[in-house]
Amino acid sequence: MAEVEAHAVDNPIERLELLAGDDEAISSYLDQLEVTGPREREMLGELARTSTLADPEAFPAAHRRVVSSLETLGRHGYHGSGAAAAMGPLRNVVRWMVQLVARYVVVSYLRQVALDLRNLYWLREMETDGPAPERPELRRAREDAEALVAIFRRREIGLPTFVIGGILIPVFATGWRLTQGVAFRNWWVAAITGLVIALVVVGGSWVILRGAALASRRIRLSTRASLDELWRAVGHCGRPPRDQSRRFAIVAISLTVGAWVVLPAAVALAFTS
Numbered sequence: 001m002a003e004v005e006a007h008a009v010d011n012p013i014e015r016l017e018l019l020a021g022d023d024e025a026i027s028s029y030l031d032q033l034e035v036t037g038p039r040e041r042e043m044l045g046e047l048a049r050t051s052t053l054a055d056p057e058a059f060p061a062a063h064r065r066v067v068s069s070l071e072t073l074g075r076h077g078y079h080g081s082g083a084a085a086a087m088g089p090l091r092n093v094v095r096w097m098v099q100l101v102a103r104y105v106v107v108s109y110l111r112q113v114a115l116d117l118r119n120l121y122w123l124r125e126m127e128t129d130g131p132a133p134e135r136p137e138l139r140r141a142r143e144d145a146e147a148l149v150a151i152f153r154r155r156e157i158g159l160p161t162f163v164i165g166g167i168l169i170p171v172f173a174t175g176w177r178l179t180q181g182v183a184f185r186n187w188w189v190a191a192i193t194g195l196v197i198a199l200v201v202v203g204g205s206w207v208i209l210r211g212a213a214l215a216s217r218r219i220r221l222s223t224r225a226s227l228d229e230l231w232r233a234v235g236h237c238g239r240p241p242r243d244q245s246r247r248f249a250i251v252a253i254s255l256t257v258g259a260w261v262v263l264p265a266a267v268a269l270a271f272t273s
């Protein structure tokens with residue numbers, strides 16, 4: 001019997017479960033195990049939890065607020081851009097392209113949040129003891145999340161597939177072949193070609209950056225606080241999902257650098273060779 005008790009105490013997960021609720025005792029025990037990495041400490045902290053919900057009383061209201069915020073984001077997340085106000089007649093076209101980028105970021109975010117919620121609720125429901133009072137709430141929330149997955153199953157890009165495949169791709173391919181076929185026999189041909197390509201790339205990066213900024217602002221305004229509240233109520237589940245606006249911003253900045261630095265160097269090299 002003593003050997004069984006000693007084995008139980010020596011099991012790190014069971015020891016952490018016994019210490020659950022005492023943060024200082026858990027930290028001291030993790031230091032004894034020489035677990036100093038933040039990711040490893042977070043993993044063991046999650047394994048030490050003794051309940052499926054950190055705050056069962058706050059969970060239902062937090063879940064409803066998230067659903068409400070996602071509905072609002074889906075309705076307003078990528079409409080009403082105020083970009084390109086000084087471009088005259090072209091502003092409507094530019095705003096449409098900005099909103100196209102914002103639509104991709106917002107819709108992909110809505111789909112990701114819905115999937116993450118469904119999977120998180122489903123796992124916690126499976127982990128919950130049958131008679132536990134949290135189980136009915138988790139089941140209802142999981143059914144709601146499954147409905148959200150179906151509701152947000154919309155196209156990220158607001159263009160039909162045949163338009164993307166049948167028009168845009170051939171246009172870009174034709175432009176690439178034309179630039180490849182330019183004979184840089186005169187310096188002014190190389191300079192004009194490089195300038196036109198640079199302006200196109202910079203314009204594209206400007207649109208991408210404005211679209212990512214629009215989506216990021218709307219996402220933060222509508223969902224950031226409610227998702228943080230829900231994640232605290234569930235507890236020990238990492239961090240809420242993030243959108244792709246930061247990735248789009250990095251792409252836009254990289255395109256700008258390439259347009260003003262890399263592209264002129266490539267044109268100069270082609271001209272000299």
